[in-house]
Amino acid sequence: MATSFKQAVNKNLECPICLSFFKDPKNLTCSHTFCKGCLETLLETRGKLLCPTCREETLVPGGDVGRLQPNITVRSLVEDVETQCYSNGNQEDKSLQRNGNKCQKHPKNDEDFFCRNCNKYVCSMCGLLEHAIKDAHTILEAGAHDPDQKNHVEELAAKADAKIYDVDKFVTSVVNQRKTVHNVQEQLNDEIDATFAKSVQVLKERKTVLKNEVKHGLLGKLETSLGDMEESGRKQIDQIKKVLDLVRSGLNFPLLTEALTSHKANCQQLEDLLSRIGLNEELPRRIAKEGEVCFRSQGSDGLQLGQLSHLESKWVLRTECQLPVNNNMSGMVISPNNEMAVGCQKGGIFIYSVEGIIQDTVLKSVQIVALDFMPDGGYVIRDSNNRISMYTEHCEKLDVTLETMVDSGNVSSGLTVGNDGLIFIGYSAWRKIQVFKPEGGKAIREIKCNGYEPRQIVAMTSSQAILVKSYWNMVQVINDVSGAIIHSISKDGENAYPAVYQDNSVIIAWVRHGQSLLSIVQYTKELKYIKNILTDFKIIRPIRAWYYLQAFKKGEIAFCTSHRFYIFHETWE
Template sequence: MCNTCLEIHNKWPPHVKHRVVRVEDVREGRVVIEKEIYCQEHKADEQKHMCTDVCITCKKFICMRCRWLSHENQGHTVQNTEEYNASTEIQIVSLQSRVETKVTTIKNHVTCIKNQKERVTDHIAGKKAEINKSYQESLKKLDERKAALDKQLDAQEEKLCKRLDEMQDVDERLIASIESASVLAGNSMNAPLEGDIIVIRDTLSGALKNVLDRDDPKEKLATDVAEHAEQLIFAPNNQWDQLNIGQVRFVKYELECDGELSKKGQLNGMAATPDGRMAVGYITGGIDIFSTDGQLQKTVLKDVGIRRLGFLSDGRYVVLNSNNDVTLYTEESEKLAITFDTLGKDESNVIGSLTVDSNNLICVGYLVAKIQVFSPAGGEAIKEIPCNGCVEITSYNDLLITESSFKVRIIDKDGNVKHKVEKLNVYPSAAVTHSNSILIAWVNHGDGLVSIDEYTSELKHVQTIISDHKIEKPQRNCSLESGIFPEAAHEAVVVPIIKKLN
């Protein structure tokens, strides 16, 4: 009312106890106008029945008559208005007290997401820097290939960051839902108990409880995305192909299988078959052929003691025995009448190792500082390569990888050392991957530990794949000084840790 009307209103004695409030205060909920609500169930009665109670079971505002006749005698839970308002307020205040903790937890998760996103972008930025450096060191006019690599990285970054952005969006929407539900539930307490207010309050408090009871987001989902990004590596091209500076790919090393040797402690040589399977030879006789998933498929040459073995491209077995005799066998395990003029074991500390190169030439290395090269036709060596202490040799393109005490070298076919790497007090065992990188297992026999590192074609360290993996200590405790390489280096690395390069 206006001021004039208010003055007239206040002059009348019956109005002295009236409370006059502003319309704005009513609209904004600062003042609640209480009025008597009469039971709708008894509208036909001459006497009005005022609603004073709340049936919790039916969620209805009821009069005393309804309470006695229709609710309490049915086992319903009934409260008077004051009790209901007090209990509802306690429930909503209790839920609201959890809001800050819940929101803080989710905000912390948002921070985690942002940190993981930074990991993704930082890592990919580092890979771009590696690509750019390799590009600058390569030949000119490779802009098209470089752009393709950058695009590939950008696509991966966009894909991974999108996943993190989606997680962040879900969290932010959840925060908004919690805060909105809290405000609505709180505001519902300002409304008078009439109409559907009880249902509304119950619905709003239920909605707030539901969002607060949701499981907290798991940081692992965000960190998994960043870890997946960090599996992205740049592999420089080791062949110096003028049209290719390298490639981008995801690399993850996982335990692919756990091969069970038929003769534990007797492994003496291992080689890949031409069709990609694994062959393991034993000093007491026999070669086990394993599938790519580590299943033993067959055993051949059971009566032939194996020191080292290899394969020609046509599938023939090349076997070096303990007397340094090289023998060829067909794929059907039939011995061929071909002999090789290798150095005998009785010649001053001569212990042989063997590898087959990409040209099907058979190389036999000795501790007496040389490597003999034979053709598959046998007879005398067609070449001798000087080598200082070649305990083990492995073919690598047109070069050879040699292993001795604590050292790995790459030499050419004239014996010149091109690259080398060494570690004190650990024995190396080298292998070549399909992508032409070099894996070296460094075996600490005394402590029963093995580490596997990846190297470039120049024996520059790329990454550590396995660090200090616990292995069984070898049963055969032989030494390099006696002219015998500790074979457990092969068994420790190959058997329990067969890794796959994705």
């Protein structure tokens, strides 16, 4: 209570202008009291003396503030308080004073206030006259600003710690899967050695061949791949810790004006790093699954020792379902939380689980031409008027405008969002792709599509490239800055619909619309053949030859026609 009383007394002995104890206090006509020096500055600045508290004008005899009536009572109280504080050696009050820079305009004053609008420290005179009164800026005491800055760093540090925990957990999973692959290698070597011991000398050659296949073949490549993933995860942890140390170390020193820019940059770098690092937790398990190899002994017959064989995978239909609105599918994407979103030209987005069970219907009044998701789960919608609208993950419309082109009513134009949040808008009629920041406004660049049309576009996950469905039977990988074609593939008589698959590979749905046959093939990011996933799967032919292909995060594949969808998954035999 004593401390609160002391603070109340001190507060009432502070000049409302300089926020320091009154120095030579003078009364105005309205009975408000201010320092003589503060009133002189006000008079010099404005040419007349208006009370900063009630705005009533006070006539100054001869223009000399010193001739105004002094407030003897306040001056005596200030002298008593200052004398008591000095005699008691009040270290607590001194600790509240900020050891800042001196103001260049008012050398006697410390920069012990902070302007939120200008993001810098100022003295009391500058804060009142230039920032608060003149520009209507928000002024805080420096002591009030510092806790906000510390709270921001603490929140950021908590995010970093959580991300480090997730990455470390991921790395542990990778290590375990790598050990599994390594154990398989060891077991295979033991079985090969046991069989070889019972065989004759001529089997040595075969033994060498088999061991080389274990070490340098599929299993060796898988172990190398998991090792690279482990190393990448550890490097990500080191990156986060390094930037986090810079952010935390910034709190060990007073955040003066010249240090704020550097500290803010470090905080932004950490936030960007945390949002950029994503973990595909299913990928290590799938890689290890490919390494489930067994050794089959052949005894001494034929002196072949044995052979390595691995499980064969097979893709099967998990779900087939008719869409609620017939012949109206306009787009299909997978959300950040691994749900399938199907857009409808007549209005609305249908949300399905990976099992094909409908979860929700949102934005029912919005006519969808194309759609995608922002990294935070928000929607990006291209409507029937070729306008781009953005919504939060809770379907609240954002006040963001993208200054797009008019695409002559062509609805077969693409839309995609990159991992960094950049929005790519394709225009078939103009043969261009515009690139926008999430904040909207004008396009930051235009990509010229020479020799192709951006009917469907998909941002690649780990390279500066875009996957483009050009003409009906053609897919291209283009540079997302120059628009140059990097790789291309086509098939006569088959419509092509591409998607990005795991590990940045590409899958393409080849559709023979007239025969109602679907084939899905996996390629490298350079569009080199890897394997067939489906061959000549019979679909129910829609009226309109317009399809979409997408992959769920754990590898399931969704194929959507204008009136129904199919979900396929991989099984092992």
